[in-house]
Amino acid sequence: MFQLFPGHIQPVGLRGRKTRLVTKDGHCNIEFGNIEYSNHFAYLMDFWTTFVEIRWRFVLLLFVAAFTGSWFIFSLLWYWIAKSNGDLVGQNRTEGHVQCIDNVNGLTAAFLYSLETQTTIGYGGRALTGHCAGTVALIVIQSLIGVFINCFMCGVILAKISLPKKRAKTITFSDTAVICLKKESLCLLIRVANLRKTLLIGSQIYGKLLRTTITPDGETIILDQVDVDFMVDAGKDNLFFVCPLTLYHIINKSSPFYELSKDTLPQQDFELVVFLDGMAESTSSSCQVRTSYVPQEIQWGHSFLPIISRTKTGKYRVDFSNFSKSVQVTTPHCVHCFQADVDQKNHNIHSSQQKQGIDNLGFQIIDIHKLMDVTKM
Numbered sequence: 001m002f003q004l005f006p007g008h009i010q011p012v013g014l015r016g017r018k019t020r021l022v023t024k025d026g027h028c029n030i031e032f033g034n035i036e037y038s039n040h041f042a043y044l045m046d047f048w049t050t051f052v053e054i055r056w057r058f059v060l061l062l063f064v065a066a067f068t069g070s071w072f073i074f075s076l077l078w079y080w081i082a083k084s085n086g087d088l089v090g091q092n093r094t095e096g097h098v099q100c101i102d103n104v105n106g107l108t109a110a111f112l113y114s115l116e117t118q119t120t121i122g123y124g125g126r127a128l129t130g131h132c133a134g135t136v137a138l139i140v141i142q143s144l145i146g147v148f149i150n151c152f153m154c155g156v157i158l159a160k161i162s163l164p165k166k167r168a169k170t171i172t173f174s175d176t177a178v179i180c181l182k183k184e185s186l187c188l189l190i191r192v193a194n195l196r197k198t199l200l201i202g203s204q205i206y207g208k209l210l211r212t213t214i215t216p217d218g219e220t221i222i223l224d225q226v227d228v229d230f231m232v233d234a235g236k237d238n239l240f241f242v243c244p245l246t247l248y249h250i251i252n253k254s255s256p257f258y259e260l261s262k263d264t265l266p267q268q269d270f271e272l273v274v275f276l277d278g279m280a281e282s283t284s285s286s287c288q289v290r291t292s293y294v295p296q297e298i299q300w301g302h303s304f305l306p307i308i309s310r311t312k313t314g315k316y317r318v319d320f321s322n323f324s325k326s327v328q329v330t331t332p333h334c335v336h337c338f339q340a341d342v343d344q345k346n347h348n349i350h351s352s353q354q355k356q357g358i359d360n361l362g363f364q365i366i367d368i369h370k371l372m373d374v375t376k377m
Helices: 037-045 047-053 056-085 107-118 133-161 164-168 335-354 368-374
Strands: 171-173 177-182 185-194 200-214 220-229 245-250 271-280 286-293 298-300 302-304 308-310 316-318 326-328
Touching (some): 037 047, 047 133, 056 107, 056 133, 164 286, 171 286, 177 302
Parallel strands (some): 177 298
Antiparallel strands (some): 171 185, 185 245, 200 271, 308 316
16 A cells, blocks of 8 residues: 555555545544444443534534424423313313413324414413413423523534634645755655734644555554654644745665655555644644645645745735745755765865875985985095
């Protein structure tokens, strides 16, 4: 699935496939299978999280079903009380008959009375007479259940509206990553931007490289996770995330990208997942933003275009039209080539410092004492 081996070439039929664990918008592409039926009851035990995480269409269906269902169930109880007491139209009533409910003469009227009771409308046409203890107890029970349903449904809707992942929608990553020289090192660069003026407090950025590895024992590990450290010019923790930031990962001997080159990069099969954790300034809720990059989305020898400028009025302006755009720049073919060039330059500088003069191959050494003997009178 995910492989990163020196010299490994992916089959032609699989090069066009982009198998992702994390989509570009942060959703996890994973499926659970062979789960025991008894484990499904765990979702009912944690019913609050289940209701908050289900789709809006099911929340609206639950909203309608909860209210209409409770109205209808209690209408059946009101209808049963009215029928048992002989309050319905057509029933034989004796002289001195005491009604429990006024103007509830059928199932439709009982449903309307149940709706009016639970929603506290109270038109006045249908009401309790107060002569039956059972009706007093039933109206108390229905009122309490109605309040519980109102609180629960309002809480679910409010929780879904204020989910932290909605805040994550206003954090965006660049569509592609680039590899170029930065601070005299070969680096992998990614851009991230906050589309709101409110900050993310305590932001932390890190990455995971997902690939398939084979252990020395011959065991194949699918989705092996390797840490990838990202930094910005101001550090990697507690970022001042007020404007778009450029993240960079230094490709050195400890980097999982150390064996890559410009030619072998498109043929690799791995996934780089980038995470951004932070706390929303306005709601104090923690959120996580994530995206992923496959080898086809990493451009070797490119650099991002500048997007921050200063206006005449003194404000800083961010041009998001160039957010994911890049240009070609001079970049070494691989990390080994870059290190070889650096070592050669350092060697030349060291040699020039050691050399103090120019050798004269025609220079001859003459013994001064012999010369003095010859010149004696």
